[in-house]
Amino acid sequence: MSDKPENGLKQELDRRKRINRIKSIIVSFVGIWMLASVILCATLFVKVIHLENNLNKVLQNMPQVEQVENEETKNSPDADTGKNVECGKQDQTGQDDANKKKADDGEKLKVYLTFDDGPSTNTQQILDILKQYNVKATFFVIGKTDDLSKEMYKKIVEEGHTLGMHSYSHKYSVIYDSMSAFEQDFNQIHDYLKEVTGVDCKYYRFPGGSSNQVSNSDMREFIRYLNDRGITYYDWNVSSGDATSQAYTADELIQNVMGDVTKYKTSVVLMHDSAVKPATVEALPALIEQLQGIGAEILPIDENTATVHHVSIDGEQGQ
Ligand SMILES: [Zn+2]
Structure with missing residues (x-):
């Protein structure tokens, strides 16, 4: 008689045990699933951060010469039509588009050849070519401490060219990180060039240009x-x-310049003094000859040079 209720109770207990076991399994499964999701999310997050850091490192450590590619791609002559080209030394507010207009009043075209990123193993050759044609140019140099570079800084000055600054490190991520970083880099190149050449440099070219992105x-x-x-x-x-490209031939570089210099009374021509850009050196003699052939004056930047700015102090920005 008493077996039945006991059996019933036992069965009920067993059933509850089974239910509890199933509940435990489900809870464990959900727990594990949630944990796995969290781990997966965390892993993905770490990976994203890691990739971001790597990307930053790549951007930071891009070779100095390659960084300049931004200058070109962002500021090609074709995109130049809306840029502020200002007249008058350090007159950032006074926009004057006189230089944009084709020189049709008989005034000689003024062409300023500028070489960025040097000194390099090509500097001597560039200087020799300029000397051969009795032409003065402008070198926007960066900080290099080897003996050849020091010699080249001095030669640039001795041979009558304008020595300009192009930052010490040429690392965008460093220079443009903050005002104090910019100031530190600026002082470094300024003081270094003063120490090596005795020149108190007055001209600066922003790495990537003032409109760098x-x-x-x-x-x-x-x-x-x-x-x-x-x-x-x-x-x-x-x-x-x-x-933009090391694939440009010397002839193409010349065509690029000659195609644009007649658009302006004052042309400031971007070129590079870099070991990996031999075409620039190769192009230089013929370029000078062709510029002289159209009656252009080739000059070094000085206090009388009309400024050419992509971005000016009043916030107006070119294309
Ligand atoms: Zn540069």
């Missing part, structure tokens, strides 16, 4: 800083194209 900081802050220090910055309105 790499800087996260407001370039106008840096422009203001340069203005306060009495430094004139120069962008360019004519590009040889030697920054």
